[in-house]
Structure formats: C-alpha cells, structure tokens
Amino acid sequence: MAAVTTSTERSLNKLAIVGVLIVTVIFLAPIYWIASTAFKPRNLATTIPPTVMFQPEISPFVKLFTKRSQLRTAPTPEQYAAAPWWERLVFDGGEKVVRSGRGEVQWSGYPSRFMNSLIVAITSTVLAVGMGTFTAYGFSRFKVKGEADLLFFILSTRMLPPVVVAIPMFLMYRVVGLNDTHWGLIILYTAFNLSFSVWLMKGFMDEIPKEYEEAALVDGYTRMEAFFKIVLPEAATGIAATAVFCFITAWNEYAFALIMTNRRAQTAPPFIPSQVGSGLPDWTVIAAGTFLFLLPVAIFTFLLRNHLLRGMSFGAIRK
C-alpha cells in the first residue's frame, strides 16, 4: 500500500466499510430472524410488527424433538405436577407429548432426519472431493487424449438445472431400488458436485509446480507416494475450499430429497417444512429445526475459514 493516503482515498475507504456493513446486515437479517424465532414463545412468533424484546424460551426445541398431539382438555393439576419440566412446556402450548404404551417418550422425526442429512452430505462430499482430486491430478499432470473435450463434458453436466432430470431419475431409482435410501441421495449429490470438484481442483493442481513430484520421483518414490506425501498437503487449501462448497450444496439440497426420499433416508430440508401440516403452523418449531440445521455448515465453514480465504482467491498461491 502507498504510504500516503489522500483524503479522497480515506473517505472512499469509509464508504466501502459502510457498504460492507449494509450488505452484512442484509445477509444476516434472515438468520437473526430464524435464530430469534427459534427461542420465542409461540404467540410472539407471528406478531406484527415483529417482537424484538422477549423472554427467550427453549420450548420450541422440546417440541422439535418430541412427538406431540393436541390436548382436548387442559391437563389436570396432578398430571401437570407429575410431568417433568420440559413436558410442562408442551402442556403450556396446549399439546401433550405422545408416549408409548410403556410410557416412553416418542421422538419426533427430526433427529433421524438430521442424521440422514449428516450421513448423506458428509459421504457425498468425501466422495466428490476425493474423486475430483484424483481426476484433477490426472488431467493436470498427464497428457490425456481429448483433455479439453473431456473437461467440457464434465462441466456440461452442470449446464441444465438438476431438477430437469428429477422425474427420469425418480423412475430409474424406483426400478433399481434406490428410492428412499442413503446411497440413492449420496450418488446423486456426488454426481452433482463432481464436475464442480474436478474443475476447482484442476485449478489448484495446476498451481502446484510439478517439479515437487518430479523431485520425489527422482528421489525414489512412486507416483502414488509422491501424490500423497507431496501433492496432497500442497493441495490442502484447494481441498478445503472445494469440500466446503460441496458440503453446502449437498446439505442444502431440497428438490431431490423431497422427491427421492420420504421416510428412512429423508434429509432435514424436506422434513422441516413438512411440520407445518399438523394443526396450526408452529413457526417456532420450524425455526428451531432450521436453526439447528444451519449450525453444521456454520461450524464447518468456520473451521476451514483460513483455507477458504486463500482458496477463494483462486490461483493467488505464492509461486
């Protein structure tokens, strides 16, 4: 940077900061809305104008994790006194927790959907990034016949909105029995992400001087050893960036999850809004589900933020 900053430069800087702040507020507002709704009492969730100051409560999360049914009559004082604290929160909302014949609390569908989301997103990310890294390395280091055409073909899989193929995919999945299975979604998401992963990783691989591996080859290492010992650590930044993008795509996917799964393998995105259906919509429960759903991506991105910053500036790795 120049040591001398003129006053116009300084005021431009201030203007830029103000701009960034405005954009940040616009982006964070919906997240704040969801997070605050997740802790609101039900009657305050839909007030107009929105309630900003309120006593936060945890009842939406209790409702989120339990199976409930409407109370026809208010609970008797004995029932109320016998119930644990969290069940009272449900009673207060005019509902009761569903219990089995032996008195065990019935879980809602949310935890298993959340697990499904984790299984599908993590597995498909690992597969897409892993295969993408190897493919990109191959394209980057070896003379591949028809390289440009092949790369274009890989990219072309992203040239139409995926939903276009939803119906044929559904029919095919039904025939091969992949409907409502983890592997069904994993294969789909891996396929979506693979082209992206190959192209992104190719850029990162091209940045790594091939002299590094050649030195290792001459030193007596095999191509594979050189790849794992030298190339992979150098590509860590690129792998991290690619992994975050793939994970977000897989984690947030809605349309295919809605069409291809309904129970066993259903992920959280189609499940959360399906809660609207029972009785009057309880937005606090939906907000609580969404809030928890946001956390893994936020944590994952936060952990990899240093890599991401470098990864975003594609190709700005020091030569």
Add this chain to the structure above:
Amino acid sequence: MAHIQLKNISKKFGNHTALTGLDLDIADGEFFVLLGETGAGKTTTLRMIAGLEKPSEGQVFIDGVDVADWGAAERDVALVLQQYSLYPRYTVRENLEFPLRPKIRRLPDAEISDRVARAARTLRIEHLLDRKTDRLSGGEMQRVSIGRAIVRKPRVFLMDEPLSALDAKLREALRTELKNLQMQLGATFLFVTHDQIEAMSMGDKVGVLNHGRIVQTGTPHEIYNNPRDTYVASFVGSPPMNLIDGKLVDNRAVMAPLNFELPLPGGARTSGATDGRPLVFGIRPEDVYLENGAPVEARVHDVENHGVEKILTLRVGDAMLRATVPARTDVEIEQPVRFAWNPDKVVLFDKSSGINLRHAG
C-alpha cells in the same frame, strides 16, 4: 558413480522437435556442462537421463546398461533444479531426509541422521537444519537443494541451471563450491546452463547444444579457442568472438565489404582456404590490439570499463569490432586508433556453412 551415454536420441513433443540425433558420452567422474540457449533442449536431455521423459528415438545407457524401462526411482540419479525442488512444508532437515526415506532404499535412522549431518557440514547449512524452507534466502535454498542431492550418493548428479536464480556474487561463490564438491566426491556431474561463464569455469567438458543438436563437445579450451562453427564462436565468450566476412589473398585477409586488410601469414596452410571462396574470419577481442602504425585505422565507437580491462567497440566503415585492451589504455569516443590482430589466433570459417575449416578437414 557412473558413465552416461546417449545414443542417437531424438525427442518430439507433438509437432515440435526438441532434440535430433543427440550423442553424448559422459565419462565416470566427469563434470560435463551442457551449454545452450533457452529452448535448445538442455532440460529435455537432462529429464531423459533422469527418467522423467522418454526419448522418441535412441537409447540412454547408464554404466553400459540400457535404462529405457527404468523409472525415475530406479535410475538412482539426483536432480537439482533452478527452484521448486524443496518442499515448502518441510524443514531443511526433513527435506534432506526425504531422499533417504523411500521404500526402495530405506536406510536405518542412524545412517540417515549421519548422512544429513555430513551433508549439512559439507555445505555449511548446519545452523539452518530446523528452519522451514520458505524462510531461507535464495543461496541457502540452493545449498539445501544440493544437499538433497548429495545425501543420497547417487550414480550421477543432474543439475538444471541451479545457479541461474541467484544474484551474481552468490553465483560466483557457489560456482567454486560446486566445482570443489564435485572433485571431493569424485562424482559424475551433468550441469545444464545457458551461462557460458559457468560452462567455461566449471566444466571438464562442455557440450554446446543448439536447436536440439550437439554442435560441439570438447574441453572449455577447445570450445573457446577452436569453435566448430560460427554459432559456437559467437555464443561462447563475453564479449563474443568477432566474425568478419572476407577472403584470403596471398597471406592477407581481405575483408570484402569493408576494404581493410590484415596480414595472415600461414593462413593458407588451412586446407581449402586459398581457393578464394568467401570466408568468415573469427578473432577473439583479446587478440585484437591497438598499436601505433598498425595496419588498419578505426574509430572508437564505445568504451566499456570493466575495471581490469576495457572493452572497446571499434568502427571500421560501418562494421563493428570488439577489442579487449588493458584498463590503462587511454582512449576517448570517436578517437581514431590503429589496430591489428594476432594472426596465430585467427579462426577461419566457411562463409556458407559456418563450419570451422580446421574441423571440416
């Protein structure tokens, strides 16, 4: 240590021909320098010996064995590159240990640390061992690169312009060090460079490469004093050899377009020179001298002071000629001077082919 032979090597990359009919013979323990301009095919030659590239035609022999089917790992050569041969995530010590740890020649730990210590001592980088390589200066990095090569005791050292990225002072120092190291190890070195000073000062033998062909192989002395053709003559030496068109008439060199003459007694002994065909006279700048009463008059076009000597550019008509003279010579630009040459040092080239007449034999 090893004896390297390349026989009739050609290499094509697509439509581009990098090397044509290359023959090379590097004796055991020799410091061989491959000299050529950028794109002449030096690095390709090196990479083929290392096994990183396969020749399109021809054979590579290491100690008399055709190594066509050997991978880079099996050839047991060491490669030092201009840059990028150190792993940025490793410390200097880890970089030095790296070549000793592959599965195919895994050494015991004691041996590894012993060899690393010895290499570090030889190259005076002991104090750097625990530093990350991205915190080294250029000279230190290149020392470590050389260290990576010597820890292994390879059959041959291949060096691809290892000094080019360094500044002049350091280059000079490392040049001497590298030459000493080679003599101390008694190892076979193949050193690739575009810098003719490096070639002249380090090589036991020099091979000059031009457009994928070896033009001349010989000792630095031979290359310098008896270049095979005008390319070598103008490429080797700084400033390069003066090349002047002319003819030989009665023991006199007649410079045709410029109309000046210089005596060349005995020039006629060179076979094929007397038939009046167009020639190129080559004379090194240090064999051109100024003298009152010398046969040719010129004007001083330019003076470069190099401390111990001055390099004059002399203008005769509209042709330029370089002369290296002692620094005490007092000349000014545009001053008229008279010059002559040392006739024993004149090299005759055929005008059309550019070949040295003594070589054409």
